[in-house]
Structure formats: structure tokens, C-alpha cells
Amino acid sequence: MVIAEELAKKQKAISIAEFFEKNRQILGFDSSPRCLLTSVKEAVDNSLDACEESDILPDIFIKIENKTKNSVTLIVEDNGPGIVKDQIPKVFAKLLYGSRFHSMKQSRGQQGIGISAAVLYSQLTSGRPAKIVSKIDRDAPAHYFELLINTQTNEPEILTDRVIEWDRVRGTRIELEMEAAYIRGKKSVHEYLKDTAIVNPHARITLIEPDNNRVVFERATDKMPVQPEEILPHPAGIELGTLMKMLRYSEREKLAPFLRYSFSRIGLHTAEEISKKAGIDPEKSPQEVTLDEAKRLHEAFTKVKISAPPTDCLSPITDELIRKGLEKEHTIDFIETITRPPSVHSGHPFQIEAGIAYGGNLPKEEKVEILRFANRVPLLYQQGACAITHAVENIKWKNYSLNQPGETLPTGPAIVLVHVASTHIPFTSESKEAIADIPEMVEEIELALKDLGRRLKLYLSRQDSLARRREKEEIIQKILPRIAKKVGEILDRPAPDIAPVVAKIMGNVLISRSVQPDGRGCDVEIKLRNHGDSVHHFSLHETLLHEIISPSPEPKKIQLGKQNDYVWKISLKPGEQKAVVYKLDIKSDEASKLPQPIVEGIKEELITGAKVVNV
Amino acid sequence: MTDRSNKELRDSLSKTTLKKLIQDFYEQFESETIPHIVLPSRTKKNIELKEDSDVWVYGDSESMRSAKTVKGATQLLKTSYVAELLIKGHLDQNKSSTLRELYYISENWDIAKFHEQAESDRLIEDLEIITGLQREDFHVRPEENGATLYGPIKIKEITKRGERTIHCQDDVGEAGYQIPYNVETIKFIEHDAKFIIAIETGGMQDRLIENGFDEKFGSILVHLKGQPARSTRRIIKRMNEELKLPVVVFTDGDPWSFRIFASVAYGAIKSAHLSEFMATPASKFIGVQSTDIVEYELSTDKLNDQDIKALESELTDPRFNTPYWKDQINLMLKIGKKAEQQAFAGKGLDYVTDTYLPERLTEMGVV
Numbered sequence: 001m002v003i004a005e006e007l008a009k010k011q012k013a014i015s016i017a018e019f020f021e022k023n024r025q026i027l028g029f030d031s032s033p034r035c036l037l038t039s040v041k042e043a044v045d046n047s048l049d050a051c052e053e054s055d056i057l058p059d060i061f062i063k064i065e066n067k068t069k070n071s072v073t074l075i076v077e078d079n080g081p082g083i084v085k086d087q088i089p090k091v092f093a094k095l096l097y098g099s100r101f102h103s104m105k106q107s108r109g110q111q112g113i114g115i116s117a118a119v120l121y122s123q124l125t126s127g128r129p130a131k132i133v134s135k136i137d138r139d140a141p142a143h144y145f146e147l148l149i150n151t152q153t154n155e156p157e158i159l160t161d162r163v164i165e166w167d168r169v170r171g172t173r174i175e176l177e178m179e180a181a182y183i184r185g186k187k188s189v190h191e192y193l194k195d196t197a198i199v200n201p202h203a204r205i206t207l208i209e210p211d212n213n214r215v216v217f218e219r220a221t222d223k224m225p226v227q228p229e230e231i232l233p234h235p236a237g238i239e240l241g242t243l244m245k246m247l248r249y250s251e252r253e254k255l256a257p258f259l260r261y262s263f264s265r266i267g268l269h270t271a272e273e274i275s276k277k278a279g280i281d282p283e284k285s286p287q288e289v290t291l292d293e294a295k296r297l298h299e300a301f302t303k304v305k306i307s308a309p310p311t312d313c314l315s316p317i318t319d320e321l322i323r324k325g326l327e328k329e330h331t332i333d334f335i336e337t338i339t340r341p342p343s344v345h346s347g348h349p350f351q352i353e354a355g356i357a358y359g360g361n362l363p364k365e366e367k368v369e370i371l372r373f374a375n376r377v378p379l380l381y382q383q384g385a386c387a388i389t390h391a392v393e394n395i396k397w398k399n400y401s402l403n404q405p406g407e408t409l410p411t412g413p414a415i416v417l418v419h420v421a422s423t424h425i426p427f428t429s430e431s432k433e434a435i436a437d438i439p440e441m442v443e444e445i446e447l448a449l450k451d452l453g454r455r456l457k458l459y460l461s462r463q464d465s466l467a468r469r470r471e472k473e474e475i476i477q478k479i480l481p482r483i484a485k486k487v488g489e490i491l492d493r494p495a496p497d498i499a500p501v502v503a504k505i506m507g508n509v510l511i512s513r514s515v516q517p518d519g520r521g522c523d524v525e526i527k528l529r530n531h532g533d534s535v536h537h538f539s540l541h542e543t544l545l546h547e548i549i550s551p552s553p554e555p556k557k558i559q560l561g562k563q564n565d566y567v568w569k570i571s572l573k574p575g576e577q578k579a580v581v582y583k584l585d586i587k588s589d590e591a592s593k594l595p596q597p598i599v600e601g602i603k604e605e606l607i608t609g610a611k612v613v614n615v
Numbered sequence: 616m617t618d619r620s621n622k623e624l625r626d627s628l629s630k631t632t633l634k635k636l637i638q639d640f641y642e643q644f645e646s647e648t649i650p651h652i653v654l655p656s657r658t659k660k661n662i663e664l665k666e667d668s669d670v671w672v673y674g675d676s677e678s679m680r681s682a683k684t685v686k687g688a689t690q691l692l693k694t695s696y697v698a699e700l701l702i703k704g705h706l707d708q709n710k711s712s713t714l715r716e717l718y719y720i721s722e723n724w725d726i727a728k729f730h731e732q733a734e735s736d737r738l739i740e741d742l743e744i745i746t747g748l749q750r751e752d753f754h755v756r757p758e759e760n761g762a763t764l765y766g767p768i769k770i771k772e773i774t775k776r777g778e779r780t781i782h783c784q785d786d787v788g789e790a791g792y793q794i795p796y797n798v799e800t801i802k803f804i805e806h807d808a809k810f811i812i813a814i815e816t817g818g819m820q821d822r823l824i825e826n827g828f829d830e831k832f833g834s835i836l837v838h839l840k841g842q843p844a845r846s847t848r849r850i851i852k853r854m855n856e857e858l859k860l861p862v863v864v865f866t867d868g869d870p871w872s873f874r875i876f877a878s879v880a881y882g883a884i885k886s887a888h889l890s891e892f893m894a895t896p897a898s899k900f901i902g903v904q905s906t907d908i909v910e911y912e913l914s915t916d917k918l919n920d921q922d923i924k925a926l927e928s929e930l931t932d933p934r935f936n937t938p939y940w941k942d943q944i945n946l947m948l949k950i951g952k953k954a955e956q957q958a959f960a961g962k963g964l965d966y967v968t969d970t971y972l973p974e975r976l977t978e979m980g981v982v
Binding site for chain 1: 634637638640641643644645647648649650682683684685688689691692695696698699702703726727
């Protein structure tokens with residue numbers, strides 16, 4: 001026998017069970033905590049997608065029971081649209097069966113390998129079938145299936161198929177027994193669901209832990225996310241192989257209409273231009289296009305100007321809902337979010353959303369927490385390999401008031417959240433845990449984070465000056481008066497005047513008037529001193545019943561009924577001191593009855609020792 | 616001058632000094648200066664050897680406490696409250712409080728209240744540094760009395776019930792003479808001692824008394840009771856200076872005991888302002904030395920992580936910056952072991968008094 005034929009025989013014999021065993025890791029089934037997490041993830045993703053497509057506010061229930069020391073039973077139940085009876089076995093017990101494989105649309109699952117991989121893993125480790133219940137309408141029957149995957153043929157094997165009583169309006173329930181471990185803390189089911197709740201604020205998620213502890217992630221909004229539109233592929237992102245497949249199976253008879261109706265952003269004119277550039281007759285049947293011609297066509301896509309793909313196929317969470325989501329799961333002092341305008345990477349539209357939360361009970365000394373999401377799915381593994389992490393590390397956070405030892409993650413009481421929405425998320429591997437470093441994406445993430453960083457910095461510097469102001473006020477209002485009172489008491493003297501010290505601490509302009517008896521009348525001196533660090537201009541008023549005598553400098557005099565208003569224009573540089581002097585024909589005991597000096601044209605908090613009037 | 620009028624004079628001096636401090640605050644307000652006080656920094660980095668008295672005191676590095684910050688302003692407020700208590704509550708009325716009582720008295724001081732006793736203890740130390748006085752001058756007592764003393768010395772102590780003359784072997788029980796918190800009023804009448812031996816643990820002091828070491832060698836045994844109280848250090852210093860008695864220090868052989876010796880001989884970092892008053896630079900370390908652990912083959916314990924850290928920190932402590940101490944510390948780090956004073960019991964109960972101590976004392980030239 002020819003070697004190739006022998007090999008072919010062996011190739012046939014490779015069952016999907018073997019395929020699974022060999023690829024467990026890349027499918028997300030390696031350690032026993034992760035096997036559970038991946039299974040939960042696949043089931044929850046399906047439930048959320050199904051609910052959104054049917055415009056149902058998701059209500060998802062997850063229960064995990066410890067079966068033996070290293071095996072658990074996982075139950076996931078949703079209130080989604082249910083699955084029609086004939087589809088149930090294929091959806092759960094046939095690998096790579098799904099509706100989304102060729103779709104150009106933002107969705108959580110992309111390959112349709114998901115839930116059936118969990119079923120296969122369960123079957124391989126427990127030997128037991130998956131138990132499925134699904135109901136599509138209040139009046140429809142609930143179907144109960146026990147399913148296995150035939151590992152030779154990749155076809156469902158139905159062990160049980162019957163109608164049961166189920167007190168739900170509609171929905172789907174799956175029960176799997178598997179070798180797995182329930183853990184707490186980082187990379188746990190709990191953390192995954194918490195993060196999921198943040199970016200799916202329209203969902204209510206209930207988790208029953210093995211010790212019967214019940215955790216409810218309540219929904220923060222009743223608004224459903226905008227449904228993503230399905231679009232045709234954009235020529236810029238298409239691979240040659242895919243293009244050839246599309247040509248061969250096209251139902252169009254001529255190349256130009258094929259181009260026009262198989263791709264987005266190609267009109268009549270562009271289709272002809274592409275054909276011309278590729279040197280192919282636009283009338284040629286797509287099925288007859290040769291490999292060489294297909295190559296030229298593929299090349300022509302890059303030479304002809306084609307507008308960017310439409311972006312209404314994306315469904316951002318919106319900054320308002322990210323804010324609600326973060327606030328719901330954390331106690332924080334500051335939060336800012338941003339949704340960037342959509343952008344394009346190799347023909348695939350994408351959009352970046354980000355949020356920064358700060359303060360509250362977040363740990364102060366640790367590295368900031370990075371929450372990574374791709375199409376509303378939390379990414380828990382491979383943080384170091386992800387474009388989101390790289391973008392965070394690229395930013396000089398010291399410019400935004402966060403500590404950052406070297407080019408690593410910054411430290412401080414903060415959470416950085418980044419959501420990447422796209423019709424095609426460029427993951428680094430099949431387990432979909434890290435986003436590849438696509439330059440356009442990294443740049444967009446950095447722009448979003450820098451914008452948030454600027455807002456954080458502004459907030460922190462305001463907090464800082466507020467704190468300083470508050471500190472000063474505490475000193476001058478609470479502590480200094482008490483010190484003055486106490487030292488006066490100890491020395492049996494009146495408490496000293498604290499005004500000059502207050503002016504100094506606050507950096508204010510101090511105005512102090514002293515009146516000394518001199519012969520028949522009194523000498524008056526008003527000292528003005530600027531303790532601040534900027535120049536101040538204002539006017540000083542003395543509003544008196546008396547005439548003042550030989551003033552220096554000369555004031556402007558305004559008659560106000562019986563009273564005289566004397567006005568001096570004052571300008572004081574930082575640290576400068578000036579004095580106004582005059583004589584008054586009053587007895588010394590009348591001095592205490594003089595009204596307080598008045599200043600005008602300056603903020604009240606900048607003056608100590610005078611009344612401030614501003615009209 | 617009578618003892619009574621001497622006391623009145625001291626009290627009046629204390630009052631004036633404390634009032635001067637408050638006066639400073641008052642004048643700072645009047646001269647438009649933000650109230651503040653300046654203190655030497657109380658850290659290991661800021662202690663230096665004073666040439667003439669050979670003890671370690673605070674250096675020139677200073678820290679300022681100013682009403683510019685809430686913390687500084689609150690400190691000044693607390694200082695004012697404490698000064699008032701000391702002037703009007705203590706000195707004017709001839710009353711005293713313990714450090715702990717003082718902490719509790721502050722309960723009624725609203726925002727000037729202390730949050731823990733360490734804070735009020737520290738403020739009293741600050742006041743000592745600022746005024747150059749000692750807490751006894753403010754009528755502030757420690758909670759515990761000093762430790763005990765046993766040996767051929769006759770002293771006179773002024774008590775609330777009059778003067779008492781006590782011979783510290785004949786007139787005391789087996790527990791010895793209790794050192795009062797203020798030893799300034801003690802007078803040394805006569806003695807028949809050749810040297811003073813300061814001992815870390817009570818058990819070892821008892822061993823020496825039981826074996827008649829004090830009689831045999833003419834020594835005054837002073838119990839240090841761990842880190843020695845001020846009164847213990849002060850009475851050692853006074854006996855050393857006034858009676859010209861040499862002082863040797865006998866502790867466990869571990870890093871913490873080295874520090875006990877250092878505070879007897881050179882002064883403590885926390886109270887370096889009192890070093891000249893309390894440290895006895897002429898005192899010598901008998902042991903247990905690291906070399907003794909090796910030579911006498913004592914039973915040992917392994918050094919733990921804290922021990923090692925303490926030894927390493929001592930290598931940068933200016934008080935231990937001598938060839939002798941560098942050798943002792945490095946050797947202990949090298950062998951990785953420490954030993955208690957009691958370890959000599961492994962060689963018989965008399966070994967320490969009949970062999971070890973006489974050998975060491977001869978080596979050191981004390982006997």
C-alpha cells in the first residue's frame with residue numbers, strides 16, 4: 001500500500017475525542033478549575049446571546065454542586081427563547097455546529113465549538129450524558145434530552161427524549177457532570193460572573209456556590225443593548241482562501257454583481273473598477289475564476305479605494321452602562337468612562353470602550369486591576385499576553401497621577417476596564433483569552449485610556465487642593481483658636497489675636513487697624529500685608545461719621561448721607577506691606593466703636609481682618 | 616539648704632521653664648509668626664558621640680513642628696494642654712501622675728486627646744528635650760518602679776513618711792532593695808563594695824545572691840529587668856560617678872541583650888537627650904559574649920529572622936561601631952546561635968559564680 005493511503009486510514013481513525021484530548025488546552029480545558037470556568041463561560045455566553053437576539057432581559061441561574069472530591073455537577077438555566085426540539089441534539093452534541101461561524105456580526109461565541117466542547121469534556125470525564133431541558137413558549141411542551149456525542153462520527157446520540165413538566169415560561173437548562181474544581185478568588189467562576197455582570201448590566205445573574213451560598217448580581221438597567229446588525233464581509237479583511245470559496249459557491253452568474261452583493265461597500269462602479277484593475281472581465285462567471293485571477297482580484301481590493309466598513313454592526317455597552325456596571329459591583333469615589341468612535345482593522349470594524357474607577361475601598365498599594373472584555377465576555381487568563389494589558393503598560397501613568405514602577409502596570413486604588421467590540425476579535429489563540437497586538441487596536445485603546453487619565457488627573461488635583469483647603473480651614477477654625485485660648489489661660493492673659501497667623505497660613509491679605517490716642521484726637525493706622533503669592537488689587541473703604549484729618553495717601557471722598565466714605569485704591573504684590581494713616585478727632589474710648597474697615601473688589605476668602613463687600 | 620526648700624526651688628524652676636515655652640507660643644502669635652517648636656530628630660541617624668562625656672546624644676539634625684499642618688497644629692495644642700496640666704495640676708498643687716494616668720486625663724481634652732499612651736509618653740519626652748528638664752521635674756512618674764539592688768551599701772532615702780536609712784544587705788529581704796522612681800533624693804552613706812554588676816534577669820541575680828557572690832567579691836548586684844528603667848540606669852550612673860565603682864554588665868548572649876548593654880553604657884536612641892544624665896560610659900560588657908558561646912561550649916538556640924535583622928541593624932548603629940562589637944556581632948551572625956545567661960547552669964549551679972565570672976572579671980582587670 002502507498003504510504004499516503006496508510007496515513008489516510010489513520011487520519012480517519014482520529015476521532016473527535018482524540019482531537020479534543022490533543023487540543024484540550026487551546027480549547028480552554030486544562031486545569032480542573034479552568035475546565036469548570038470554561039464550561040460556565042460557554043453556557044453563559046450562549047444564554048446571553050440567545051436572550052439578546054430575542055430581546056429578552058436575561059435572567060441566568062448557575063448552580064455548582066460538589067459531587068466527589070474532584071468532580072462537580074454544573075447546572076446553567078436561562079429564560080431565553082429556548083431551542084426547537086429538532087435542533088437540541090445538534091446544538092449540544094455536535095462539535096462545530098452553530099449559526100455564527102460565517103456571520104459578520106459582533107457576538108460572544110464565534111466558532112460554535114463552545115457548549116458542545118463542554119458536553120464532550122463532561123462525557124469523557126464522567127461517562128454521563130448531558131441533561132438538557134428546553135421550552136420555547138408558555139404553551140409549548142418542555143423537551144428533556146439526555147445526550148452523548150458519538151466520538152467517532154461527531155453526531156449526537158440521544159439516550160432519552162421525552163416531554164416533561166417544567167414550571168418555566170420558556171428557557172433552556174443544561175446539566176453536566178464533570179471532573180472539575182470550584183475555587184474562589186482570582187480566575188474563579190465568581191469573578192467571571194462578577195465581571196460579566198459589569199459589562200452586561202441588563203442581565204441578572206444568580207450563582208449558587210457548592211456550600212449553598214447564594215450570590216446575586218442584580219441588573220442595573222432594564223434597557224437591552226442595541227442589537228448588532230449583520231453585515232457582509234468587507235473586502236479589506238478577506239483572505240484569499242475565503243475569497244475563492246465564496247467565488248466557487250456563489251449563485252451569481254457574473255463577477256461584478258458577485259462583488260457587489262457579496263461584500264459591503266462595493267457598488268456598481270467600484271465592482272467594475274476592481275475587475276478592471278484585476279484584468280478580469282466583469283461579465284465572467286465567478287465559478288470560472290482561476291486561482292491566478294483570484295489572486296489578482298484579491299490584490300485589486302487593496303488598490304481600489306473602498307470606503308471603510310459600516311460600523312452600525314457593533315453594539316457598544318455605552319459609557320453610561322459601563323459606569324452603572326462598575327458602580328454596581330464596587331464602591332468607588334471617582335469613575336469616568338469613554339466610548340471611542342468605531343474604527344477598522346483589516347476590514348473588520350471595531351470599537352473601544354474604557355473606564356477608570358478610583359478610590360473607595362479599592363486596595364491602595366497594589367497593582368491596578370485590569371478588567372478585559374471582548375464582545376462583552378470577560379477575559380481572565382493570559383493577561384500578560386493581551387493587547388489591552390500592553391496598551392495599559394505603554395502609557396506613562398505618572399503623567400496622570402498614578403504610580404508606575406517601570407513600564408509595568410500602574411499601582412494605586414484603581415480599576416481599568418477595557419471593552420473591545422468587533423465583528424472579528426483577533427485572539428492570540430483558540431481559547432480566546434488574549435487579544436493579539438493589532439497596532440490600530442492598541443492605538444485606539446491608548447487614546448481611550450489617555451483621555452480617561454487626563455480626567456483622573458484633574459479629579460485628583462482638585463481633590464488635592466480641596467484637601468489642602470480643608471486642612472487649612474481645620475487649622476484656622478478648630479485648632480488655632482484653642483491654642484490661643486489655652487496659652488492665654490496658662491499665662492493669665494487675654495488670648496492672643498490669631499488673625500495675623502490665620503492670614504499667613506491661608507496666604508491672605510491681612511488688614512489690621514490700630515488706633516492710638518494722640519493729644520485731643522487719635523492716630524489711626526491701617527496696615528495691609530499680602531501673605532499670598534499673587535498680586536491683589538482692591539479698594540479699601542472707611543465709612544465714618546467723622547471727617548478724617550491729614551490722611552496719607554489721599555483717599556477719594558464720597559458723601560453717603562451723613563456719612564463719609566473714604567476710598568483708597570490698593571495694589572499689593574506678594575509679601576508687600578502698605579499702610580494708610582490719618583487722624584480722627586475722637587476720644588480714645590470711641591475708637592472701639594469704629595466700624596470694621598471694608599474692602600471691595602476681592603474674594604472674601606482672600607481677606608483676613610476686614611469686611612468684604614462685592615456688588 | 617534643706618531638702619524641702621530644694622524641692623520647692625526645683626518645682627519653681629520647672630514652672631518657669633514650662634511657662635517660657637507657652638510664652639514663646641504667645642509671642643509667636645503676637646509677632647505674626649506661625650506657632651512652632653523645633654526639636655532634634657530622634658532617629659538612629661541623628662545620634663553622635665559627645666567627646667567630653669563619652670555618651671551618645673542627639674546631633675544637629677532638627678525637625679520642626681509647625682501649626683502649618685493639622686498634625687503639627689494638633690501637636691502644639693496637645694503640648695499646651697499638657698503644659699497646663701503640669702503647671703496648674705502638678706507643680707502648683709504638689710501632685711503627680713503616672714504616664715498612664717496622664718494618658719487617661721487627656722480623655723477630656725476633646726481634639727487634644729491622645730489616641731494611645733505611646734503618644735503621650737512621647738510628648739513628655741519631647742518636653743524633656745525642649746526644656747532640658749526631666750519628667751520627674753514635671754511630677755510625672757513611670758508606671759513601674761525601678762528594679763532591685765542588693766549589696767554592701769548603706770543608703771538614705773527620703774520617703775513620704777520621712778527619711779529611711781537602709782543597708783542593702785542587712786536591712787532588706789532576699790528580694791533586695793527596691794529602687795524608687797526618683798533616685799535624686801537618695802544619699803549614699805557608706806559602702807564596702809569593689810564593683811557593680813548589672814544583671815539582665817532576676818533568675819541570675821537570685822543565683823548570685825544564693826551563691827553569696829556579693830559577699831565573696833564585694834559587689835553590688837543591680838537587676839536590670841530587661842531594658843532598664845531610667846531610675847535603674849540613673850542609680851548605676853550615680854554610684855559609678857560618686858562612689859567611683861566600676862560597672863560590669865551581665866546579660867544574655869543575644870542581639871537584644873547587646874542593646875541593653877548599649878543603653879546602660881551609651882544611652883538609648885529614644886532618650887538620647889538624657890544620655891549625659893543616665894549613661895555610664897565606663898561600664899563594661901562581661902557577657903555572655905559571642906566568643907563565650909564558642910569557648911564555654913554553652914547550650915544555644917538558633918538565631919531567628921528577627922535576631923538576624925537586629926544584629927544587622929546593630930552593624931549600622933553608631934553605638935556599636937567599635938572593633939570589639941563588630942567582632943562580637945559578626946561572630947554571632949557567623950555561628951548563627953545565641954545563649955541565655957542561665958546556660959551556665961548546664962555545667963553546675965556554681966559554675967557561673969565560681970568559674971565564669973571570676974575568670975572574666977580577672978580578664979577585664981576588675982578584680
